[in-house]
Amino acid sequence: MPQIWAGVDIGKTHHHCVVPDAEGRRLLSRRVLNDEPELLALLADVLTIDEDVVWAVDVTEGMATLLISVLLNHGQQLLYIPGLAVNRASAGYRGTGKTDAKDAV
Template identity: 60%
Template sequence: MALDAHGTRLLSRRVRNDEAELLQLPRDVYALTGHGEVLCAMDTTHGSAALLIGLLLARGQPMACLTGLAVHHVAAGYRGQGKTDARDARVIADQARMRRDLGLLRPGDEVAIDLRTLIGRRTDLVSDRTRQLNRLHAQLLEIFPAFERALTPKGRGLITLLTGYQTPAAITAAWRAPGAHHLARARHARALGPAGACAGAVKKNL
């Protein structure tokens, strides 16, 4: 969505996230404005917008950012009830036209970009591990609460034990030697004590 200084719509169209189309878009906008001053605005600075931002920064194009939350709040004052891409684009363009308090996006240095990538990757891994542990605990609570209480969430040893023995009966029958060997082979000998407590909980509740 492209608006002039008075809020008149100059252009409105869907653009694929493709380099050729994204390069053509600013050319069309500049042609409509007579190559005057243009301010681009968007409601996200990562993900699907990364290619567009990179191309515009390479051109030296000024860009402002409206957060998704801000767009949601101000959208209530615009005509229409449904949430569509065209309506959101109109809100973002109109806000960029009227407001003077929007911060401009600036290219970051390589260290900051690499650090953000690493932090994002670590966050994903931590979230995945947390989801796995939560699913494991939820499953154990359904089939064997005593075992779940004895499980130590911070240690990998007990999870390793479950890769070899999954049922209360199997853990009880195989614990004394095979269970210890299974953990030792996986280099989790320090978990033998807590795992033994789990085996005791199993025996007590069978």
């Protein structure tokens, strides 16, 4: 079992990453530019929380390819969660309206 999960809601120019703990508290929540230096900084910050991390993304092509390449080039474990599953799961969260952070969780 991984120690932490890092969920990333993929966007055209920015992504939103959320790292919750086992109780659901947010250890990190950040919007990042889809840019290699920014993604490397995000990776470093997540690994500072714990090196045993699994990353989850909702898109695997196009706008997600740079992030996926950065993660795979740094030996990170990566899972794909289909957008429909993300949509259904986010419906169960408190509050109203769609947010990138909610989708990342």
